[in-house]
Amino acid sequence: MSDLASDANTPAHGTSRRGFLAAAASAGLVAALPSIGGAAVISARSRRDEPAVVLGQGDFRYTMDHAWVKLPKGKQFGYTHGIVEDRAGRFYIANQSREAIVVVDADGNYLSSWGQAYAPGAHGLHIAEENGTEYLYLANTGLGEVVKTTLDGDVVWKAGRPFLAGVYAPDRGYSPTETTLGPNGKLYVADGYGQSWIHIYDAKDGKYLDSFGGRGSEPHHLRQPHGISIERRDGTPRVQISDRGNVRVVEFTLEGRYLGEVINKRDLRFPCSTFHRGDFLYVPDLYARVSIFDKKNAKVADLGDYLEGGAFTSENQFGTTYPDLKGYPNIPHDKRRASRFISPHALWVDRRNNIYVVEWINDGRVTKLTKV
Numbered sequence: 001m002s003d004l005a006s007d008a009n010t011p012a013h014g015t016s017r018r019g020f021l022a023a024a025a026s027a028g029l030v031a032a033l034p035s036i037g038g039a040a041v042i043s044a045r046s047r048r049d050e051p052a053v054v055l056g057q058g059d060f061r062y063t064m065d066h067a068w069v070k071l072p073k074g075k076q077f078g079y080t081h082g083i084v085e086d087r088a089g090r091f092y093i094a095n096q097s098r099e100a101i102v103v104v105d106a107d108g109n110y111l112s113s114w115g116q117a118y119a120p121g122a123h124g125l126h127i128a129e130e131n132g133t134e135y136l137y138l139a140n141t142g143l144g145e146v147v148k149t150t151l152d153g154d155v156v157w158k159a160g161r162p163f164l165a166g167v168y169a170p171d172r173g174y175s176p177t178e179t180t181l182g183p184n185g186k187l188y189v190a191d192g193y194g195q196s197w198i199h200i201y202d203a204k205d206g207k208y209l210d211s212f213g214g215r216g217s218e219p220h221h222l223r224q225p226h227g228i229s230i231e232r233r234d235g236t237p238r239v240q241i242s243d244r245g246n247v248r249v250v251e252f253t254l255e256g257r258y259l260g261e262v263i264n265k266r267d268l269r270f271p272c273s274t275f276h277r278g279d280f281l282y283v284p285d286l287y288a289r290v291s292i293f294d295k296k297n298a299k300v301a302d303l304g305d306y307l308e309g310g311a312f313t314s315e316n317q318f319g320t321t322y323p324d325l326k327g328y329p330n331i332p333h334d335k336r337r338a339s340r341f342i343s344p345h346a347l348w349v350d351r352r353n354n355i356y357v358v359e360w361i362n363d364g365r366v367t368k369l370t371k372v
Contacts, residue, residue: 053338053339054372055303055304055339055369056301056303056372057301058300058301059300060292060300060301060303061371061372062303062354062355062369062370062371062372063369063370063372064304064339064367064368064369065367065368065369065370066365066367068108068356068366068367068368069093069102069104069108069110069366070104070107070108070109070110071102071110072110075110076097076363076364077093077095077097077102077363077364077365077366078095078096078097078119078362078363078364079095079096079360079361079362079364080093080094080095080345080358080359080360080361080364080365080366081094081095081096081122081123081124081125081345081346081358081360082094082122082123082124082125082178082345082346082358083125083346083347083348083356083357083358083366084125084126084127084136084348085127085348085350085356086127086134086151087129087134089105089106090103090104090105090106090111090151091103091104091105091106091108091348091356092125092127092136092151093125093358093366094122094123094124094125094138094358095122095358095364096119096120096121096122097119097364098116098119099113099114099115099116100114100115100116100117100118100119100122100138101113101114101115101118101122101125101136101138101153108366108368114152114153115138115153118138118140118143118147119142120140120142120143121140121141121142121143121175122138122140123138123139123140123141123176123177123178124137124138124139124176124177124178124179124190124227124273124346125137125138125139125346126139126178126179126180126181128181128203130181130185130203130204133150134151135148135149135150135151135156136148136149136150136151137179137181137187139176139177139178139179139189139190140176141175141176141177141192141193142175144160144161144173144174144175144176144194145158145159145160145161145176146158146159146176146179146187146189146201146206147159148187148203148206156206157205157206158206159189159201159206159208160174161174162174162199162208162211163208164197164199164211167195167197167211167214168194168195172194172195173193173194173195174191174194174195175191175192175193175194176189176190176191176192176193176194176199177190177191177192177193177225177226177227178190178192178226178227178228178273179228180228180229180230180239181203181230182230182237182239182254183230183232183237183254184254185202185203185204186200186201186202186203186209186254187200187201187202187203187206188200188228188239189201189228190225190226190227190228190241191225192224192225192226192227192244193224195214195215196213196214196215196221196222196223196224196225196245197211197212197213197214197215197222198211198212198213198222198225198228198239198241198252198256199211200212200256210256211256212252212256212257213225213241213252213256219250219258219260219261220252220258222241222243222245222246222250223243223244223245223246224243224244224245224246225241225242225243225244226242226243226244226271226272226273227241227242227244227271227272227273227274227346228240228241228242228273229273229274229275229276231251231274231276231281232276233276233279233281233295234295237254238251238252238253238254238259239251239252239253239254239256240262240274242271242272242273242274242283243271244270244271244272244286245318247264247265247268247269247270247271247318247319247320248261248263248264248265248268248271249261249262249263249268249271249274249283249297250262262297263283263293263297265319265320267291267293267299268283268285268291268320269285269286269287269288269289269320269321269322270285270286270287270318270320270322271283271284271285271286272284272285272286272344272345272346273346273347275347275348275349277349277353278353279294279295280292280293280294280295280300281293281294281297282347282349282355284344284345284346284347284357285344286322286343286344286345286360287307287320287321287322287323287343288304288305288306288307288322288323288340288341288342288343288344289302289303289304289305289306289307289341289344290302290303290304290341290344290347290355290357290369291303303341303355303369304339304340304341304344304367304369305340305341306323306337306340306341306342307321307323308340312324312325323342328342328343329342329343329359329360329361329362330361330362330363341357341359341367342359342361342365343359343360343361344357344358344359345358345359345360346358352371353371354368354369354370354371355368355369355371356368356369357369
């Protein structure tokens with residue numbers, strides 16, 4: 001993996017699917033992407049027949065349903081990258097297919113889909129209510145842009161690569177991975193697969209305002225800031241970043257001043273993002289588990305760990321273990337372990353503390369963990 005390795009690179013082989021898809025898009029080959037109307041790789045029914053298993057312990061016990069989303073016959077996800085819930089209880093799933101946003105109800109039943117234009121790199125998905133109206137923010141790695149839309153997909157504004165002297169050039173790409181809206185009305189964009197900067201925009205009109213971070217060796221620098229969120233569990237809002245290449249979670253002020261590291265590689269493998277619900281912080285860890293931390297950022301649970309027991313592990317250049325399986329993450333279905341994750345990429349936690357996890361797998365997977 002290179003210093004800017006993305007989750008489109010297999011740890012063992014370094015094959016860049018995302019690079020291929022971006023090249024295909026530029027060559028007019030988006031039609032090669034999977035379609036929600038294409039043939040399913042595996043039927044939802046066969047996955048729903050898996051026996052229910054309770055995982056976790058104490059206050060963090062869940063049943064796991066890998067087939068929570070019930071797509072109509074013949075429909076299929078591409079790589080699933082993001083998930084959010086609106087106030088009506090509908091879920092929006094970002095996936096790398098022609099219909100990049102799939103909408104399902106609270107029971108996982110398919111409602112609609114849209115977004116063919118975003119197929120080359122549908123990635124981070126954020127939802128926010130502004131003046132009583134909900135909007136979606138889509139970070140697209142392949143197109144190198146952030147798009148603000150209505151819940152039905154109507155575009156409010158788009159923002160491409162910002163002008164930042166000495167940072168971006170033809171050989172220095174911009175590839176945003178996730179966004180988050182601050183209480184100050186500013187949108188924070190993580191250039192996770194580009195130059196590792198955090199860019200700030202006016203959420204109302206998409207006007208570029210400022211940047212901080214950047215790739216480097218100092219503590220306030222970043223290395224693949226894949227996920228970004230607003231941390232406010234103690235009442236003071238801060239920008240929280242999943243600095244995946246450095247295998248840590250760090251925080252900055254809303255103005256971009258570095259505050260420090262809050263979770264380090266002792267408790268992480270390859271953190272994709274962070275999500276807050278109540279006193280707890282949830283981390284989808286790309287290397288095969290979901291972790292939960294308390295208000296003091298002490299770990300209280302690891303869920304669905306594929307590597308439990310030390311099976312199929314290897315170490316990469318980041319000094320962290322990953323599933324050493326041929327073709328990872330796209331391992332054959334008969335090699336997948338029951339009630340175990342493969343590659344959690346993003347998650348949502350509802351008001352009942354159920355967890356919804358999307359995984360970086362070529363035919364997509366959305367798993368519901370129901371709180372026991």
